[in-house]
Amino acid sequence: MSEKVDTLDCALEVIMTLERRGLRPDDASIAEELGKPIAEVQKMMEEAIQRGLAVKKDGHYELTGEGLKRVLRHRELFIHDRFVHGEDRWSAKVRDWGRHWRHRHGLTKDLLESFYKALADLDGRVEELKPLSDMEPGERGVVVSIACGLGAARRLAEMGLTPGVQVAVVRKAPLRGPVEVEVRGTRVVLGYGLASRIAVKGLGGSA
Amino acid sequence: MRSITVALAGNANVGKSSIFNRLTGLSQHVGNWPGKTVEKAEGVLYFKGYRIRVIDLPGAYSLSPYSVEEIIVRDYLLSREADVVVDVVDASALERNLYLTLQLIELQAPLVVALNQVDMAEKRGIAVDHERLSETLGVKVVPTVAITGEGLNELLQTIVEAVEKGERLTAKQLTYGKEVEERIERLESEVRKLALSEKYPPRWVSIKLLERDHLVAEMVSKCEGGAEVLELADELAMELEEMHGEPSPIVIASERYSKISEIVSRVQRVVAPPRVRWERTLDYVTTHPVLGYAILLSTIAGMLGLVFYIGGLLSEAIEAYVGDPLAEAARALLSSSLPAEAVRIVVDGLVVGFVAGLVVVLPYVVPFYAVLSILEDSGYLARVAYLTDNLMHRIGLHGKAVLPMLMGFGCNVPACVGCRILETDRERVLCGLATVFVPCAARTIVILGAVGRYLGVLPALSIYLVVFLVLLMVVRLAYKVAPGEPMDLIMEMPAYRRPSLRVTALKTWSKTKSFVIVAFPIIIAASAALEALSAVGLTEQLVPAMAPLTVGLLGLPAAVAIPLVFGFLRKELALVMLAEVLGTWELSEVMTPAQLYTFALVTSIYIPCVATLAALVREFGWKRAILIAMTTLAVAIVAGALAHVIAIMLRS
Incomplete structure (x- = not known):
């Protein structure tokens, strides 16, 4: 994937996020969100309209059906590469994503559906999410999605790690060791593999 | 006398066992839940004219049907056997603990909440209004401090009163969203x-x-x-x-x-900022990426050193004052009435077998479990699990497996039983395989006696190193072969707390008891059986039969066949028998350093002793127990042969 396409995806993300917040995304607000000059955003959006991913109405942008699909795919790839496979990029080789999640990562049909729903309902840009294992000690965040098998998800829920709960990282063991988090007034230690499948939206925090 | 049955339910680490131990003391009886390899502890106490039977349910975070423990708790509660269910709730972690409480309410259990560890909550500046909690949940709530026994009288009083008045203790149902x-x-x-x-x-x-x-x-x-x-x-x-x-x-x-x-x-x-400074400092250093590991290593080394020092003293004392007189007395008593062979079977088999259990194992096992129990209760073992999770993950296990493996240093029998703390069957078997490689007290005696004594400390330590490398390799291989996905660690990190002497004593007692019940009869019976075999001269025939293995492959004197067979009984017996068949305790005069090394190495690895084998059968069934035993045998032969080959290469 080229740098340009990546930023285009990000711009589309921003449009979707702003729409969700009930705002009307225009060049200025997109540029602000992305931290890029307006001229660059204008150029990018022209391309997006040309490719049928967005339309311009009364000065603000709306995603087309194609654009929406593209954002969801972008989110899916982002989560996959960032949370499930760490640094190595697998996405390019995958044809059927539903099959890949089910067979390679053991997601059940139910889990997969809820995963897609969480992607569509995401509050904010997908780039704001990071794996719990990437948070620094002292950092706080809100659990957005848990992309592991139902068994582990259930046990996490029983320990209080449910979607929407606030967590704070207490410490991390070296060399991809386990992560200790504080959740609902207790401390829980999670293996690295598991922690890297938990998507968290950072809230900053004091060390 | 009227009787009441009370069941204790609660999360792990909430002081449930402390309450149980406080209530029942030495009257407790530890068995298994019918058809399950989960411990069932129950005890009896008398209070205000009532005979109260207390059942300690397994620790559970939830009542879902996905772990044996949770199913047991659930089935027990559904059986409605208990007149009262006491839900032990940790006041310092109220939110997480109430998760189980809510499920007990859903189940309409006759509930009394023991709001435990209110002292710890207070230290953290948390105040829980127990009256309001009682109102909100619609159940009786009694604040307690299990470690000191505070509030337990009130708890019993509440239970008895409720039963006397025939009150329905089931809470009103909470409504959800x-x-x-x-x-x-x-x-x-x-x-x-x-x-x-x-x-x-x-x-x-x-x-x-x-x-x-x-x-x-x-x-x-x-x-x-x-x-x-x-x-x-x-x-x-x-x-x-x-x-x-x-x-x-x-x-x-x-x-x-x-x-x-x-x-x-x-x-x-x-209500106040937490006052937990020493706790926080301790927490910080024991989980530190550098200091933490240094402390971990020195703790284990210190623990083993202490145990072997105390054990050595105790062992000598018991041998001199109990063991020898007992054997002499038995010999004197029987030799007049029985033929010599029979006396030998009874005295050298039964009596010496019993004494050996008393002399060799108990003096090491008891202090070991006392120390381990203190480490566990203080919360340190959870830090050990945190630090070692990474390493354990490489062999398909996670940090929690470190507890049974540490137990293995004392004796492999309770260690195999200890594998129950792991979540899935697959992990338990892998952990069982790992624990049988851990050099127990008896094997340490062989390593020290054959190698440490004659070749020095470093070669002795190198045997440990080799054994651990073998452990890692074998279990990793097994993990690759065994079907199923590895589980990730999900573990509560308890706060540090002062362990209580009483709980330590009771825990040590209960672990030792399970060792005595499983291992003792087997050691005694097998020791008599082996004596009987040698009485009819069968063991001598082993020497030529095993020569291709012992002499050919391992380069040992042919006579070691006998000690190796006796080692199956109890590992340290291999050393004793070695001295016996060679006719001297100066082993270095009759064996080369390489032979001593190979002997100790093979003894440390091959087939777990008969008591451990019995524990493996009990925990994992015949098939897997034998598979594990055969694996160790094969690995021992390969390791011993390699040591022999390396020795030859070094010489030439």
């Missing part, structure tokens, strides 16, 4: 029509069905009209899933937690 509540009610009205609603609370059945609990679903499907109810439940669960974008078990769990947040905000206040 509208979306979930509506569906529970809709389902409940259908469940009520089923026959099983007479036996099980319909509301509970409905919630479980929405949670897609397969065991409850199975029960319902057997009822007349059950199929329609299941269909409705599935439909309603799907609606919930669509609304929330989460699988329904997660939706229901979140729902419980949001109810709990509401309750906690009403009953809990942060």
